[in-house]
Amino acid sequence: MAENDAKPTLPKKSGPYISSVTSHGMNLVIRGIVLFFIGVFLALVLNLLQIQRNVTLFPPDVITSIFSSAWWVPPCCGTASAVIGLLYPCMDRHLGEPHKFKREWSSVMRCVAVFVGINHASAKVDFANNIQLSLTLAALSIGLWWTFDRSRSGFGLGVGIAFLATLVSQLLVYNGVYQYTSPDFLYVRSWLPCIFFAGGITMGNIGRQLAMVSVEGGLTAF
C-alpha cells in the first residue's frame, strides 16, 4: 500500500522476486545493494581498462594489478552509483513525470554496453589531442543520453552529477590523494566530466528500470 501511495504515477508491476519483498524500505535497500554492486563491478572493470592502456604483457601476478589502484575507489563508485540509481526514480516521482521512454531491459543493456564502449574508446583509441578526445566523448555522451534517456530532468541531473564528481576528483587530486598521469584540465583529465555524465545516465537508467520492474519486462532484479 505504501508503495502505491508513494508512487501513484508509476504503474507498479513486479516479478516474483520483488513481490517477495514486503515493504517499501526493504525494496529500497535491495535496489541500493544491487546498484552498489553494479557500480563496484563497473568501477573495477573500467579501472582495468585504464590500467591496461600502458601495459600490454602482464606478469603472472596480474590479479594484483586489478586491485592495484586505491582500494577505496570501487566502494566509492558503488556508493555513488547506488545514490544516483535511487535518485533518478525518486526525482521522476517528485516531478510527477514518469520516465516512459524505452523502459525495457534490453535497452538498459544497450545503454550499459554503450557506456563501456565510451570508456573503452577513452582508454584505447589514440586521439590526436586531448581536445579532440574530449569533444568526441562529449558527443558520445550526449548521444547516449539522447538514445536512452531523452528526459530533461535526466539531463539536468546528469550534468549536476558530472559537475559534482569532477569537483570532487579535482579536490582529491589537489590534495594529493590520487593522481593522473597526464592531467590536461586543471588537475584531471578533461574527458572526466563526459565519463561521469555518461555514467550518471547509465546508472539512472538501471535504477529506473529496477524501480519499475514489470512482469512484461521480466524481471531480473538480480
Added chain:
Amino acid sequence: MTLTEKLRERISRAFYSHGLLCASYPIPIILFTGLCILACCYPLLKLPLPGTGPVEFSTPVKDYFPPSPDVVSQQGDPSERPDWYVGAPVAYIQQIFVKATVSPWQKNFLAVDVFRSPLSRVFQLVEEIRNHALRDSSGVRSLEEVCLQVTDLLPGLRKLRNLLPEHGCLLLSPGNFWQNDRERFNADPDIIKTIHQHEPKTLQTSATLKDLLFGLPGKYSGVNLYNRRRVVSYTVTLGLQRYDSRFLSSLRSRLKLLHPSPNCTLREDSIVHVHFKEEIGIAELIPLVTTYIILFAYIYFSTRKIDMVKSKWGLALAAVVTVLSSLLMSVGLCTLFGLTPTLNGGEIFPYLVVVIGLENVLVLTKSVVSTPVDLEVKLRIAQGLSNESWSIMKNMATELGIILIGYFTLVPAIQEFCLFAVVGLVSDFFLQMLFFTTVLSIDIRRMELADLNKRLPAEACLPPAKPASRSQRYERQPAVRPATPHTITLQPSSFRNLRLPKRLRVIYFFARTRLAQRLIMAGTVIWIGILVYTDPAGLRTYLTSQVTEQSPLGEAGLPPMPVPGGVLPAGDPKIDLSVFPSDPIQLSENQTQQPEGRGNGQTELGTEAEVTWGAEDEEIWRKLSFRHWPSLFSYYNITLAKRYISILPAIPVTLYLNPQEALEVRHPQEANRYHPFLSSTGGKLSAEAQPDQTSSRLHGHRDVTLYKVAALGLASGILLVLLLFCLYRLLCPKNYGQNGLSHSRRRRGDLPCDDYGYSPPETEIVPLVLRGHLMDIECLASDGMLLVSCCLVGQIRVWDAQTGDCLTVIPKPRLRRDSSGIFDYQESWDHSPDGKNGLDDSFESSHQLKRMLSPPQPPLFCDQPDLTSLIDTNFSEQVKVAQSEPRLRAVGGRQKEAGYDFSSLVGKVYEDEEGGCGGRRRSLGDESLSGFDKSSPLPSWGGDFESSVWSLDLQGNLIVAGRSNGKLEVWDAIEGTLRSSNDESQSGITALVFLNNRIVAARLNGSLDFFSLETHTSLNHLQFRGRQSVCAHLVGVLGCLCSPLILSSAPRLLTSASRGPQVFRLEDSCCLFTLQGHSGAITAVYIDQTMVLASGGQDGAICLWDVLTGSKVSHMYAHRGDVTSLTCTTSCVISSGLDDVISIWDRSSGIKLYSIQQEMGCGSSLGVISDNLLVTGGQGCVSFWDIGYGDLLQTVYLGKSNESQPARQILVLENAAIVCNFGSELSLVYVPSVLEKLD
C-alpha cells in the same frame, strides 16, 4: 500532401510489395540470401586464423643482415616481407642441440646411467661456450659482448632466482638446475626429482621450467627412467643481442670440432624470425568478457520479447544469425575493398552488435504478429512490413547520420569503426528484409496451420463434469476428495508462457534442456580442443607446418631427404676462419677415431648405441610451446608482444660417453635405489628398439600415467556420485512422492495447485471478520471507505472498510430489540452453531431455519418469493444434489414438483427457471419479517421495515436501498437516519445504480425508473424529483460503472432473440440501442469507460459490443449453462458460468486463454483487483491468480481450518481489500503482503 507524406506512402508501398514477395517465394529468397552471405564472407578466408599464435618468416643465413628500422628504406621484394619484419629483433636465439648417449651400454647399468653422465657433460660444454672467443683482425670478441644481457628477474619469481641467469648472459642449459656447478650435480642423489621439482602440478599448457632449461619439450629430452633409446637430448640456449656472423660461425665450427656429429643432416641455411602477436592477459580479458556478458544480456532481453510465434527459439536464432552474418558480411566486404581491419575484431564486435541492434527484427516481428490473424500469411507479412516501414527507415537514417558524424571525428580508429558500422548496418538491413522476413513468414505460416485450429474450440478446455462427492467429505474421508478442486486447464499453445515459481522453473529448465549434461559435454569438447590446440606436437604445430609449407619462404619446415651418415653438412663455414683453439687436423682424427673405437673396442660389453639425427630433430624448437619464448622473456620483463625474435640454426653436438665415465659419475645412493636397467629384456628390447624408436620409447611411462589418470578418474567419479546422492537426500524430503502433504494440518487436504502440481505456500491470514448480521448477507455495496451490507432480515450495517468497525446499524439496535422478538430469537439461534465444529454448520442452520420458518408462509404479494433462493444457496454450496432433494421436498413445498435442476442453479442468484410471477430475489427474512412486522409496526421508525432490501448502493455517505415492496430509501450512512424515501411503485426494486445525483432503479415489472436527488438546504432533506419511468423489458441485470450509460437486460420471459440488452443514456434516460444477438436471456453484463460492453447470456455465450455503434465486436461460446458473472480488464474478459469454470479470454481477439475450474458453488465469486490479479473464492479460502499467466499465486485461508464456508461473493475495495461474503459474516481480507507489489 507534403513531401514526407509522399515519401512515407512510397516507402510503405514498397515494403508492402516486398513483404508479399518474401512471403510468396520463401525458399528461393532464403537460398539467395545464403549465397549472398557466403559470397560476402569469402574474402574472410584470406584472413589469418584468429589467435595469438606466432607468425614465422625465414631468411637465408647467407648475407643476412638485420632489417633496418625504417620501413621505407627496405630493400627486396616488399610483398614477401611481412610488415612486422622491421628493425632488429628482440634477441637472436642460438641453440646448441646436444644428443648424448653412453656407448657401449653395459647390461649391469642402472636406468639413471642413461642420463646422469650425459647430463654431467653439460657443465663442460657450457664452460666451452662461455669461454669461446673470436680473435681476428679487429681484436678479441668474447661471448659477453654479443650475448643478451639480462637483468633482474621479476620480483614475483624469487623461487627461480637460482635457476635462471641474472645480471649476465642469457644462457640456459640443464646445468642451471644445479647452478652450473658440477659438484652440486655430483652430490645430487636424485636428478629426476631436482628437475621435476618446479613442474606445475596442474594442467599447464605454457612453458615449464624444464622446457626452458632443456630447450626442447620434456618428452624429447630422454631424461626419465624408461628411456629405452638411451639417447639424452638437451640444448644449451643462448640469447644474443647482436648478430655477429663471424663469432657465431667460429663458435659453430669449434663445437663441431670438439663434438662432431657425423651423420647430422640438420639444415643450417635459414634464420627463422618469429613474430609474436599481442598477448591477451587476464587484465585484457576481463573487460572483454564483461562486454560480451552485456552483449548476451542484451540479446537475451531482446529476444525474449519475441512472442506469439510458432517457434520462439527459432526466431531468436534467426535474429542472432541475422546480426552475426551481417557483421561477417561487413568485415568481408571491407576486406574485399582493401580495408584490412587493424582493430582487434573481438574487442569491437560487441559494440558493433549493439550499434546494429536487434531492434528492427523485434519491431518487425511484433508488427507482423499484431496483424489480424484471419488474414492470409502473405498479406500479414506485407501489412506488418509496411506498418513499420517508416520507423525502420527513420531509425536507419538516424543511425547512419550518427555514424557519419562519428566519421568526421577524424580519429582513425573511430573512422574505421564507423566504416565497419555503416557496411554492417546496410548488410543488416539487407538481411532483415530478405532473410528474417522470410523466416518470419515461414514461421507464421506454420503457426497458422498448426496452432490456430487447435486454439479455437473452447469446449476442449472444459473438464468433464464430475460428480463431486461432497457427502463423503462429511464423513471425513480425506482419501475420497474431489480430484482437483483447483485446476487450470491450459491450452498447449505458444500463446503465453506459463510462469512457474522460480525454483521450479530453474529445475524444469535444467531438465528440459539437459543443461548440465550439455555443459559437461561442451566443456569436455572445449578442453580436448584446448589440449589438442596447445599441445606442442598437436594441431597447432601441424597447422604451422602447413602454413609454412604453403608459404614460399617456408621450405625450412620441409623434412630434408635423409643423407647417409658420415657426410659433413654442406656449407660449413669453417674454412676461412681462424678459430682460436680449434685444430683442423684434430677434426679429421676425431672423425676417424671415433667410429673405430666404437667398432672394435667394447663390443663384448654390450650393444653399442649410435646417435642418429633425423628429420624429427629438425628445428626442435618448433615442438616447444608457442608460449615458450614469450614466457622466457617475460621473466625478465621483456615483452615479445608485437615484436619478433630470430632463431638461428641449431648447432648439433653429439656426445658419446664410455661406460667408465658413466660409472664414475654415478651417485652412491642411486646404486641401491635403482635396479639394473631392464636387466632381462633390456638388451633385446634395445636392439629391437633401434629401428622403431619413435613408437615405443615412451611406452612404459605412458602406461603408468594412464593408470594414474584412470584411478584418479574413478575416485573422483565415485566422489561425485556420493556428493550428488547427499545433495539429493538433502534437497528432497523423505516423503517424496507422497504429495508433499507434510503440512497436513489442514484436514481438507486438497490444496489448490497448478497444472504442475505446484501449490504456493498457503497463508493463514486472520481476516477482519465483520460479525453482527443475524442472517445471511444478501447485498453488499462499497465505495472504498464504507461498506454497506444488508442481510436477509433487512438489517443494514455500515462498516468502516479500513478498520472493520461497525459504524451504523440500520435500523438502530435498540429499536430493533424493543420491537421484535424474532431478533432475540434469531440471536439466540445464531449462537447455537458456534458450539459445533463441523463443516456443516451452515447447512445445519439453514436446515434448522427452514424448519423454523416454514409454517408462516403467507403469500403477501403476487410476486412473493419462495424459499428457493436460500435453499439454492445453501444446497448448491454445501450439499449434494442427492442429499438435498428430500429435504427440499420436505420444506419447499412449492418447489418439489418442479424438477429442479440444481446444478443449473448453482451459484446463480438471478435465475429462477419457474418462479411464480417473476420473483427474482426472494429472501427468507423477507417473508418472516413482513409477516411479523405487519402485526407490530413501528411508529417511530421512519423507514419501511416490512420488506427486505433487494438492492443496495452507496455513494458518499448516502445509502440507497431498494426494497422488495418497491420502496426506494435513502439513508445517511453515518447517522443512520432516513433521508428520503419514495414508494411510488409497488414493484420490487431488483437493481440500483447510484451515480452522481441520479438513481436508476430497475423494477420487477420491467420498468426502469430514473430519479434525481436534490438537497433541500433548510431541512437537509433529500427529495426525489423528476421520476422518469421507462418501460424496459424486465430488467434483470443492471450494469453501470462510471459511465453515462445504463445497460439493462431482459433476463427472462423474453427469451426469444428479439430482445437483447438495452443501452440507456443516464442524462435523459433515452434508450440508445438494443443489442441483438443473444439467443437466450441475458444473465450478466459489464460496461466500463472503454465503451466496450460485454454481455453473457443463458446460452453460455458472451458477446462484446461496441457501445458507440451498437455493433457486435465478438462472440464467443463460453460456458455450459448460463454465464453468471462477467468482468473485464484492459486486456481480458473474465467470465464465470454455471459450470463452475472461470474462463479468461483475450479481449481483443476473443480467444480463450485458459480456464480455471472452481469449487462447487463458488463459481461466480470472483473479483479483479488489478489488471493482472484475480481473486476467486473457494471453500473457506480465497485464491489469488495471475491473470496474465494463469498461475495460482497464493491461497489465503480465512479463519480456522475446520470452518469452511464457501465464499459466495467477493467485492474488491479500492484499497485492495476483499470482502467475502461468508454466510452471515463478512470477512475483510487485505491482499497478502506477498501480492502487494503485484499492483
